[in-house]
Amino acid sequence: MEELGPFFERMSDFWQLYKRNKAAVLGLVVTLFFSALAILAPILNLSSPFRSSASLLKEPRIGNPMGTDHLGRDVLSMVVWGSRTSLMIGFLSAALSAVIGTLMGAIPGYYGGIIDDFLMRIVDLLLVIPMFFLILLVVALFGGGIFKIVAVIGLLSWPSIARVVRGQFLTLKERTFVEAARAIGVKDRHIILRHILPNAIPPIVVNLTLQTGGAILTEASLSFLGLGDPTQISWGMMISDAQRFIGIAWWMAVFPSLALSIVVLALNLVGDGLTDAINPRPPVRL
Amino acid sequence: MSLRRGYLLRRLIQLVPTILLIVLINFFLIRIAPGDPASIMAGMFADPEYIENLREAWGFNKPLHEQLIVYLRKLLQGDLGYSLRYGEPVLSVIADRMPATLLLTFSSFLIAAIFGVILGVTASQRPQSSGDNLVAALSLTFYSVPVFSIGIVLILVFSVHLNIFPSYGMSTVGSAIEGPSLTQAVDILWHLFLPMMTLALTQLALYSRITRACVLEEIGKDYILTAKAKGLERKRIFYRHALRNALIPVITILGLRMGYLFTGAMLTETVFAWPGMGRLMYTSILTRDYPLLMGIFLTTSLVVLLANFATDIIYSLADPRVQYK
Numbered sequence: 001m002e003e004l005g006p007f008f009e010r011m012s013d014f015w016q017l018y019k020r021n022k023a024a025v026l027g028l029v030v031t032l033f034f035s036a037l038a039i040l041a042p043i044l045n046l047s048s049p050f051r052s053s054a055s056l057l058k059e060p061r062i063g064n065p066m067g068t069d070h071l072g073r074d075v076l077s078m079v080v081w082g083s084r085t086s087l088m089i090g091f092l093s094a095a096l097s098a099v100i101g102t103l104m105g106a107i108p109g110y111y112g113g114i115i116d117d118f119l120m121r122i123v124d125l126l127l128v129i130p131m132f133f134l135i136l137l138v139v140a141l142f143g144g145g146i147f148k149i150v151a152v153i154g155l156l157s158w159p160s161i162a163r164v165v166r167g168q169f170l171t172l173k174e175r176t177f178v179e180a181a182r183a184i185g186v187k188d189r190h191i192i193l194r195h196i197l198p199n200a201i202p203p204i205v206v207n208l209t210l211q212t213g214g215a216i217l218t219e220a221s222l223s224f225l226g227l228g229d230p231t232q233i234s235w236g237m238m239i240s241d242a243q244r245f246i247g248i249a250w251w252m253a254v255f256p257s258l259a260l261s262i263v264v265l266a267l268n269l270v271g272d273g274l275t276d277a278i279n280p281r282p283p284v285r286l
Numbered sequence: 287m288s289l290r291r292g293y294l295l296r297r298l299i300q301l302v303p304t305i306l307l308i309v310l311i312n313f314f315l316i317r318i319a320p321g322d323p324a325s326i327m328a329g330m331f332a333d334p335e336y337i338e339n340l341r342e343a344w345g346f347n348k349p350l351h352e353q354l355i356v357y358l359r360k361l362l363q364g365d366l367g368y369s370l371r372y373g374e375p376v377l378s379v380i381a382d383r384m385p386a387t388l389l390l391t392f393s394s395f396l397i398a399a400i401f402g403v404i405l406g407v408t409a410s411q412r413p414q415s416s417g418d419n420l421v422a423a424l425s426l427t428f429y430s431v432p433v434f435s436i437g438i439v440l441i442l443v444f445s446v447h448l449n450i451f452p453s454y455g456m457s458t459v460g461s462a463i464e465g466p467s468l469t470q471a472v473d474i475l476w477h478l479f480l481p482m483m484t485l486a487l488t489q490l491a492l493y494s495r496i497t498r499a500c501v502l503e504e505i506g507k508d509y510i511l512t513a514k515a516k517g518l519e520r521k522r523i524f525y526r527h528a529l530r531n532a533l534i535p536v537i538t539i540l541g542l543r544m545g546y547l548f549t550g551a552m553l554t555e556t557v558f559a560w561p562g563m564g565r566l567m568y569t570s571i572l573t574r575d576y577p578l579l580m581g582i583f584l585t586t587s588l589v590v591l592l593a594n595f596a597t598d599i600i601y602s603l604a605d606p607r608v609q610y611k
């Protein structure tokens with residue numbers, strides 16, 4: 001319990017800083033709302049997103065607040081179920097890239113030398129390649145089940161996190177507490193995991209938030225191009241289907257677009273808020 | 287001048303490993319993909335004889351290092367294989383579509399860069415003012431909305447409801463019959479408007495944000511303080527000293543974002559049926575035309591790298607210090 005005391009104190013201090021940014025609080029609320037929607041989708045009393053009906057392309061009305069699509073499916077329940085696909089792919093692939101990125105940044109940052117030169121050269125190369133095209137090509141060749149998409153996005157988007165973590169390690173490893181740990185003979189692995197990494201967590205979390213938003217957009221773009229998981233409802237696929245009916249059924253395109261944009265915007269607001277709370281800076285003036 | 291040439295030559299040489307990496311990715315992907323590479327390249331409905339021909343021509347039955355040599359030789363000859371959908375060499379299919387993509391991409395980039403920089407500079411004049419906050423909010427919003435959603439909304443407003451701009455294609459049906467003329471050019475521009483605005487909107491907000499940050503960073507530096515202490519006029523300090531230096535990192539960042547610009551262009555083309563590489567990519571995904579898809583990955587990556595290099599040239603022109611690095 002004594003360990004938890006200062007931790008909670010620090011979290012509450014952090015929250016005081018974070019909540020000064022009202023937009024960031026709103027972003028957090030919206031993110032939590034959509035996460036709850038995604039988790040609770042199966043027990044919400046919605047009509048199945050796959051069930052078609054005879055009422056095709058009906059405008060929003062009572063019973064179908066977001067209208068129905070060209071197969072008579074309820075757009076609202078499709079949007080809710082789509083949040084599951086989007087958020088799951090977003091969070092999982094961002095988490096995967098954070099793990100890889102942390103590893104690929106911590107090791108070169110801590111050890112330096114040839115490992116550092118080599119890995120950072122690779123990171124530089126990967127950062128120059130237009131990643132979306134590569135992700136698209138891999139998904140097209142290997143097939144696009146939901147977990148394959150997570151794996152591909154996660155395995156290909158770690159370089160930016162590796163950059164950030166390496167920078168953190170480069171400065172932190174010179175600090176006295178690390179030197180002290182080394183002087184009393186603490187093992188490298190222990191120093192990396194227990195002493196330096198906890199101090200490098202804040203920028204990793206910021207990057208994780210932004211990566212989640214990015215991964216959600218990437219998934220949506222893939223399914224928009226017909227490369228998503230065909231067994232899942234996804235917002236990108238809904239928007240793609242909607243194009244053919246744009247002149248007669250605006251709701252088919254507008255509602256999934258809104259959901260997608262709001263979720264990504266909320267995640268970006270959270271990311272901005274975290275950055276501000278970690279590094280409070282006074283505004284600059286001329 | 288020769289120093290600058292040396293710098294650019296160095297940058298050009300630095301491109302080589304990246305190009306090699308892209309080529310190697312292309313080479314290995316088709317070989318580790320599930321299924322036999324020759325059948326992947328031949329498509330689902332190929333007859334066995336054609337598959338056998340491909341296997342022979344690309345050396346799929348030989349050891350890997352020999353395959354690589356065959357592959358590189360073919361690449362240097364411009365042979366990227368045959369498109370299944372179009373029955374033509376991949377390179378000529380791509381060459382047909384590239385100009386439309388470049389037109390869309392660079393017109394959008396120009397608009398986004400010009401207005402983005404103006405907006406960013408304006409926002410930086412009064413940090414934390416309501417105008418600045420509005421630009422900040424808009425840029426975060428447009429950064430979050432997917433490009434295809436922006437395109438669809440623009441179609442809804444300007445094509446479906448107001449009916450003033452066409453929603454698809456690059457020219458009115460039949461307009462190409464009379465041959466190149468002023469009316470034809472106007473027709474293309476008229477079709478270009480919505481896709482160009484779509485792509486520009488996604489980039490513009492972000493560019494203004496970057497410009498604002500760079501200007502504020504520059505204003506905080508010591509030499510600006512010195513200039514102020516000398517009693518120079520505020521406007522002069524801003525335009526002659528701060529702005530010129532602030533725009534240098536802006537060029538670098540815009541250059542690094544070329545990949546996103548082209549990704550956006552591809553998706554925009556899909557929405558507007560703009561007959562460029564993005565549209566081609568979409569068709570090749572739908573028809574499982576893998577040779578074409580891989581050719582598109584290779585060429586677009588190269589175009590992005592060249593665009594990066596182009597910003598390096600501009601950078602070396604804008605920043606005289608670059609010669610001495």
